[in-house]
Amino acid sequence: MEIRAGKWRKVSLFCPKYTAVFLFLVVFAVYFLQRNINLLETPAVANVTAVHQLFQNKTTPTTPVPNRQHINCSHHQLLPEERRLLDSIAWPETPRLPVPISLKTTSDPAHSTFTILPVRAGGQWHVGDELEALIQIRDFQGRPKHFGGDLVIARLHDRTLGAGVAGRVVDHLNGSYTAVFPLLWEGRAQVEVTLVHPSEAISVLHRLTMEQPNRLSYFSLFRSGSVSETVACNECLPPTQPLCNYTDLHTGEPWFCYKPKNLSCDTRITHFRGSPKHNLMAKEETLFRSGVNMKVSIRASGCNNITVLPKEKGQPEVKSSTVKPEPAGYYYQGAWRALGGATVHQFNNPSAISQCLTDKVVHMYGDSTIRQWFEYLNSVLPDLKEFNLHSAKRTGPFMSVDMARNILVKYRPHAPPLSWTVIPANELHYVANELDGIVGGSRTVVVLSVWAHFGSYPIEVYLRRLLSIRRAVLRLLDRAPDTLVVIRTANLRALTLGIALTNSDWYTLQQDRALRAVFKGLNVHLVDAWDMVLAHHLPHEIHPRPPIIKNMIDVLLSYICPQEKA
Known part of the structure; x- marks a missing residue:
């Protein structure tokens, strides 16, 4: 075996002079390939952190992970595609919550209202038209909110006809929302609007997710012979002690358990969930009260129903809406x-x-x-x-x-x-x-x-x-x-x-x-x-x-x- 470089003379790679260099290159190449073979085969782990790359055992996913490394829910840098997807579903930002929370300044469904907007032309609704309802969110003092971010859902329905369609809600970011419904059947149709969460509650939910991603606890039983131990497991597990790494070798999906004190990582028997732990700040629980401000109907200002007439001649059954996505x-x-x-x-x-x-x-x-x-x-x-x-x-x-x-x-x-x-x-x-x-x-x-x-x-x-x-x-x-x-x-x-x-x-x-x-x-x-x-x-x-x-x-x-x- 020999190589040629430009005008240089032929050099035998098996010449004793170059044997050590050749062996070093071979060993390095094998090491490098072994380190990266999963990255070549599986795009899912192309951006897994060095923690996973370094401590992931290539034959069994049960290698203890030294606790000096920091492991959290991120695990890898976001790819451009992931960032684009996240941006497309971003929720409106809301003002920082005061500490402690004052319930009287938060969204109150009892003071909020919706109004069916009048027909733009003709004075009547027909199958194929769209119905719009304007929603105004107010706080517990009856004052209009001036920012968005509430979770509001709406539907148009009639129990007698067994009819119903989901509305699309548009957040105008100023405390007002528009619910849009296609009119799809003849007869009566009633608007129903519900406040699922005030924007202040959503701020709490967002904070909990970022600060306490492991608030739902998971455990595994490890057993060998007569010895058994139960330890905490999670995707987001603080490395306060040695970890067993169960990251899937093919998909790159991470999962960890604390290493049992007296058992090896490959003695894991079961998986189960423990009790959730929620560390709420003062008065934050008041934002999640059933019948008060969580999944509560908003009343109509005026009539909450209409009568839909047959479609007009030449009009399609359903017009293409400007609000996307349209109902399925x-x-x-x-x-x-x-x-x-x-x-x-x-x-x-x-x-x-x-x-x-x-x-x-x-x-x-x-x-x-x-x-x-x-x-x-x-x-x-x-x-x-x-x-x-x-x-x-x-x-x-x-x-x-x-x-x-x-x-x-x-x-x-x-x-x-x-x-x-x-x-x-x-x-x-x-x-x-x-x-x-x-x-x-x-x-x-x-x-x-x-x-x-x-x-x-x-x-x-x-x-x-x-x-x-x-x-x-x-x-x-x-x-x-x-x-x-x-x-x-x-x-x-x-x-x-x-x-x-x-x-x-x-x-x-x-x-x-x-x-x-x-x-x-x-x-x-x-x-x-x-x-x-x-x-x-x-x-x-x-x-x-x-x-x-x-x-x-x-x-x-x-x-x-x-x-x-x-």
């Missing part, structure tokens, strides 16, 4: 009708559902809101039998089979953070890794829902998880373009003080916006759980009630069988 659909006679995209069919009996799913494999990954879909299909399809995998009732994985129709439906939870029960550590699988194990094809359906356990973390943590899944979805669609991928979005839920501080609708809204931004432009389909829960008359719940779930399944099946007539 609406309810009429209790059934969901999509606005754009695939037509939603009604799958009202087991035979129609079974016919649609015949010869299909349905993979469901995520949190309990997608497990609810798995449970629904099992409850309505008598021939779909759950195979006993001896999994814990609320944990999974689960698998159901209809042998006669060749239907297979599977569910697996996502990796940490998970909050609902004790789960074996070896069942903590990252969704991206699961997707990379799917062959895909025209008979494969992938259903995802990952959001409900990320509320207590900075949005960057959730965004990183989404981008990891996005890359895996792209790889799946590259090798099997006819694979159907359906994503369930986040939805509103009932709020108490404890739930609001870790899983507020404000956190959920940020996640919902991030998810839509990350998957925009990909060949994936959304089931818009946010709009479907907001538009319905049933109460907001983390696990929506059966009528809403039935409509969600109808949307899913309409994607799977777009020509099916139920």
Whole structure:
């Protein structure tokens, strides 16, 4: 073996004179390659901090991490794409809260009002028009607020018709808001406006997320023989003692546990959640009072309903709105009708559902809101039998089979953070890794829902998880373009003080916006759980009630069988 450089003479690399140099170069090259091979193979870890690069064991993710390093929720510098996504979902800035808080200067739904704006021309509303309502937020002294940032939601509905549509709320950043609704049915339509959180409460939620990202505590049981220890774990874990590093080698997703005193890192048995700890400042809890200033209706100044006439000749059913995004659909006679995209069919009996799913494999990954879909299909399809995998009732994985129709439906939870029960550590699988194990094809359906356990973390943590899944979805669609991928979005839920501080609708809204931004432009389909829960008359719940779930399944099946007539 020899090299040539310009006019210089040939030099044998095996000449004893150069042997030491050659060996040094080889050793350095191997070391450098070993240090960086994961970065070359996995874009997700291209910007993981030196902490992860230095202490990540290449054969097992259980290497103790010296506590001299600082580890927090950031873990890497934001890429330009991530910064752009964060900027697109930024919430309006609000003035700094006084210490202590004075409730009388904060947003009060009882003093706030909304007014239906008059029709611009003709004096009547027709199907295809838009209705606007002006909302004025006032404080507990009845004085108009002069800045925005409140979380306000709105819907237009009629219980008699079983009709409802989510409104789009525009923040004018001066204490006033406009709710915009498309008029989609004839007859009566009533406006409902709700203050979910005053802007002052959102400032507290933002502070908690930045200062206390580990306020939801997690633990793992370690055991070897008769020796067992339980230690704290988290994505954001202060390195006050040696850590076990469970960062996923493929996705780069970080997770840590404190190293047990008498056991090794590879003796980890289970994962579970502890009690939340919230360090609120004086009087901050007064900003989260149900029935006072958290998820409370705002009254109308004047009439709160209108009568919608048939559409005028030549007028489209729905005009394109200047307020984006437009609603995904609406309810009429209790059934969901999509606005754009695939037509939603009604799958009202087991035979129609079974016919649609015949010869299909349905993979469901995520949190309990997608497990609810798995449970629904099992409850309505008598021939779909759950195979006993001896999994814990609320944990999974689960698998159901209809042998006669060749239907297979599977569910697996996502990796940490998970909050609902004790789960074996070896069942903590990252969704991206699961997707990379799917062959895909025209008979494969992938259903995802990952959001409900990320509320207590900075949005960057959730965004990183989404981008990891996005890359895996792209790889799946590259090798099997006819694979159907359906994503369930986040939805509103009932709020108490404890739930609001870790899983507020404000956190959920940020996640919902991030998810839509990350998957925009990909060949994936959304089931818009946010709009479907907001538009319905049933109460907001983390696990929506059966009528809403039935409509969600109808949307899913309409994607799977777009020509099916139920």
